[in-house]
Amino acid sequence: MLGQILDQVFRREAGRVLATLIRQLGDFDLAEDALQDAIARALERWPNEGIPTNPAAWLTTVARRRSIDLARRRKSHGEVSDLAAEAIDVEEGPATISGIDDDRLRLVFTCCHPALAQPAQVALALRTLGGLSTREIARAFVEPEATTAQRLVRAKQKIRDARIPYEVPQREDLPLRIAAVLEVIYLIFNEGYSATEAESYLRPDLCGEAIRLGRLMVELMPDEAEPRGLTALMLLHHARRAARIGADGGIVPLEEQDRSLWNHDEIGEGTALLDAAIALRRPGPYQIQAAVAALHANAPTAADTDWPQIAALYGGLVRHTPTPVVQLNAAAALAMCGRLDEGLDWMNRLAELEWLRDYHLLPAARADLLRRAGRLAESAAEYHRALGGVKAPAERIYLERRLREVTA
Amino acid sequence: MKYLILIYGDEKAWVGRSEEEMGKVFGEYMAYSKELALSGAMLGGASLQPTMTATTIRVRNGKTNTTDGPFAETKEQLGGYYVIDVPNLDAALKWAAKCPGAKVGSVEVRPLGIISAADGSVAEMQQ
Numbered sequence: 001m002l003g004q005i006l007d008q009v010f011r012r013e014a015g016r017v018l019a020t021l022i023r024q025l026g027d028f029d030l031a032e033d034a035l036q037d038a039i040a041r042a043l044e045r046w047p048n049e050g051i052p053t054n055p056a057a058w059l060t061t062v063a064r065r066r067s068i069d070l071a072r073r074r075k076s077h078g079e080v081s082d083l084a085a086e087a088i089d090v091e092e093g094p095a096t097i098s099g100i101d102d103d104r105l106r107l108v109f110t111c112c113h114p115a116l117a118q119p120a121q122v123a124l125a126l127r128t129l130g131g132l133s134t135r136e137i138a139r140a141f142v143e144p145e146a147t148t149a150q151r152l153v154r155a156k157q158k159i160r161d162a163r164i165p166y167e168v169p170q171r172e173d174l175p176l177r178i179a180a181v182l183e184v185i186y187l188i189f190n191e192g193y194s195a196t197e198a199e200s201y202l203r204p205d206l207c208g209e210a211i212r213l214g215r216l217m218v219e220l221m222p223d224e225a226e227p228r229g230l231t232a233l234m235l236l237h238h239a240r241r242a243a244r245i246g247a248d249g250g251i252v253p254l255e256e257q258d259r260s261l262w263n264h265d266e267i268g269e270g271t272a273l274l275d276a277a278i279a280l281r282r283p284g285p286y287q288i289q290a291a292v293a294a295l296h297a298n299a300p301t302a303a304d305t306d307w308p309q310i311a312a313l314y315g316g317l318v319r320h321t322p323t324p325v326v327q328l329n330a331a332a333a334l335a336m337c338g339r340l341d342e343g344l345d346w347m348n349r350l351a352e353l354e355w356l357r358d359y360h361l362l363p364a365a366r367a368d369l370l371r372r373a374g375r376l377a378e379s380a381a382e383y384h385r386a387l388g389g390v391k392a393p394a395e396r397i398y399l400e401r402r403l404r405e406v407t408a
Numbered sequence: 409m410k411y412l413i414l415i416y417g418d419e420k421a422w423v424g425r426s427e428e429e430m431g432k433v434f435g436e437y438m439a440y441s442k443e444l445a446l447s448g449a450m451l452g453g454a455s456l457q458p459t460m461t462a463t464t465i466r467v468r469n470g471k472t473n474t475t476d477g478p479f480a481e482t483k484e485q486l487g488g489y490y491v492i493d494v495p496n497l498d499a500a501l502k503w504a505a506k507c508p509g510a511k512v513g514s515v516e517v518r519p520l521g522i523i524s525a526a527d528g529s530v531a532e533m534q535q
Contacts, residue, residue, distance in 0.1 A: 162497045162517075162518075163409045163495075163496045163497050163519065164496070165497065
């Protein structure tokens with residue numbers, strides 16, 4: 001019982017404390033080691049003395065004191081940065097908690113700095129902001145633990161040696177840098193969302209982690225609309241998880257999902273978050289996608305889906321980010337509003353692009369429209385092509401079922 | 409912190425350029441260099457002659473091997489560099505993005521290591 005409470009406290013406070021320590025010490029590794037020691041000390045003392053009123057301040061103070069010993073030892077081995085060496089000489093005052101959110105924001109932008117490779121950004125964000133262990137991250141991305149560890153070491157080295165700043169970017173750079181942070185968070189979410197392989201039960205809940213990071217961004221940047229948009233989008237997708245895989249192990253398309261299995265609390269929260277984002281009157285691609293997800297999630301039955309509205313939203317998204325994948329979704333939405341031929345024509349044009357040559361969802365989408373049009377032979381041919389490129393077993397099972405239906 | 413800005417581009421692209429075009433690029437670099445100098449960030453820099461003028465030396469077992477050309481044949485070649493002193497990588501990347509070469513080739517940013525001139529000052533070494 002106490003163990004659980006302590007776990008929760010550490011999970012909640014570790015990110016804050018680490019962010020402050022990194023600023024004070026100028027060294028990721030030193031900050032992490034010092035925090036580990038402080039947590040070990042807390043585990044010894046808190047069960048007897050009780051949890052302090054301000055656990056973050058307690059941990060920060062103890063970790064700072066501990067870092068002085070650690071830094072002195074490393075300094076004699078010549079493996080500590082100048083900044084850390086200076087920091088240990090500064091008179092130790094009480095840990096200040098004001099500005100701690102600024103520290104976490106600095107940490108977010110440093111971890112998701114474009115000068116780091118994206119897999120490194122993802123690993124670093126999960127490690128330092130999400131508090132996942134190296135082992136958990138390695139499992140999540142199905143790679144050897146040594147690979148993840150190496151990735152983290154290199155990223156931290158580059159931050160230190162190339163002096164990637166530990167600061168909130170300047171105003172003029174902010175839109176691009178926020179977009180980079182949100183991209184990392186969405187990448188983590190999607191890694192969990194399409195983790196439909198057999199080994200997925202081994203994964204920590206990556207969708208949950210991504211939503212936590214999304215909420216953190218909402219908390220840290222309350223005046224920005226897109227962090228709310230992304231968090232709403234993730235909540236609305238995540239809310240459908242219990243209905244997404246059928247008894248046969250295949251994915252269940254939206255229109256066939258049992259809507260009573262959807263998590264309506266999460267749908268309510270996601271929808272409210274989206275409303276709050278829209279109220280800021282700064283539209284963006286995540287808000288548009290969340291609006292589409294909200295229309296699906298709030299339709300009582302598949303037949304009630306407001307396809308004209310969804311097609312209009314996708315039209316807006318195409319103007320914003322005209323990538324082939326966005327266009328494919330827009331074409332499907334158009335077809336669903338009774339403009340099936342126009343949707344098919346659009347997809348046929350997309351099929352000519354080199355870009356989508358190996359993208360199995362394009363033939364899958366065409367097969368779906370041809371099936372609806374009653375052109376079953378053509379539909380079967382497209383399902384065959386989609387099956388040639390599909391990797392996830394859950395998608396394969398679904399496509400095979402459809403193929404049986406159109407050839408029956 | 410000191411950073412080296414390495415300017416890479418296809419040097420063959422210069423062949424057959426009109427004097428007017430060359431003059432325009434030269435003007436852009438002059439303006440860029442002036443801006444860098446006025447900001448106080450500039451420690452030094454130079455353009456390089458084409459890689460056909462390069463000679464590469466390798467000493468193995470005390471024996472000097474001399475070969476014609478750059479150390480590696482690449483699609484883009486090192487054509488010039490700047491050494492700048494700015495607070496952090498973000499500031500260095502800002503300057504790199506302003507470099508005229510970034511629009512046509514690639515600009516690499518590398519922090520300098522601890523070994524530079526005897527007193528650690530590249531500027532001194534340049535003079």
